[in-house]
Amino acid sequence: MDKRVLTLVRIVAWILVAAIVAITLVPIGLRPVVTADPGIERAAAYALTFLLLTFGYPRRWPWILLAAVLLAGGLEAGQTLTGTRHGRVDDFLVKAASAVAGGLVGLVLAAWTARRLPARAGG
Numbered sequence: 650m651d652k653r654v655l656t657l658v659r660i661v662a663w664i665l666v667a668a669i670v671a672i673t674l675v676p677i678g679l680r681p682v683v684t685a686d687p688g689i690e691r692a693a694a695y696a697l698t699f700l701l702l703t704f705g706y707p708r709r710w711p712w713i714l715l716a717a718v719l720l721a722g723g724l725e726a727g728q729t730l731t732g733t734r735h736g737r738v739d740d741f742l743v744k745a746a747s748a749v750a751g752g753l754v755g756l757v758l759a760a761w762t763a764r765r766l767p768a769r770a771g772g
Contacts, residue, residue, distance in 0.1 A: 650766055655705060662701035666720075669694055673724040677733040688743055695721065695744045696751030703755030707763070710756045717748030 672680055672694075683690050699717045703710045721744035725736035 650762055658701055659705040662698060662705050665694070665698040665701065669698060669720070670724065674727055674731060674734070676731065688740075691740065691743050692747040695748040696754075698751065699748040700751035700755035700758070703752040704759045704762075705755075707756060707759035710752065714749055714752045717752055718745045721745040721748060 695717070699713065702713045702717075706713060721741050725738075725741040725744070728734035728736040
């Protein structure tokens with residue numbers, strides 16, 4: 650795979666991680682609303698982020714999936730420290746499951762891409 654594409658995937662993934670952290674911990678009035686169902690927003694954010702992380706770092710997939718679950722749990726726990734947010738077990742389950750599912754899809758895509766688009770020699 651082209652190193653520039655891989656670098657871009659990694660950068661976008663880390664930007665999304667930072668966005669998830671910020672959006673999860675800001676006061677509720679500052680949380681952006683994209684859909685009427687925040688569960689869909691949570692699932693999409695975690696799935697896409699961890700898809701990109703496992704795609705960008707396929708050899709580190711076990712650690713990435715572990716980090717996904719720990720991040721979801723840590724951020725839910727962190728919400729209890731804010732005055733306007735509340736951590737909930739069902740939110741954690743949605744986030745963790747979506748992150749793992751997205752991560753597994755990213756791993757499959759990385760394997761498929763490695764077989765279909767071998768690294769260019771010298772590039």
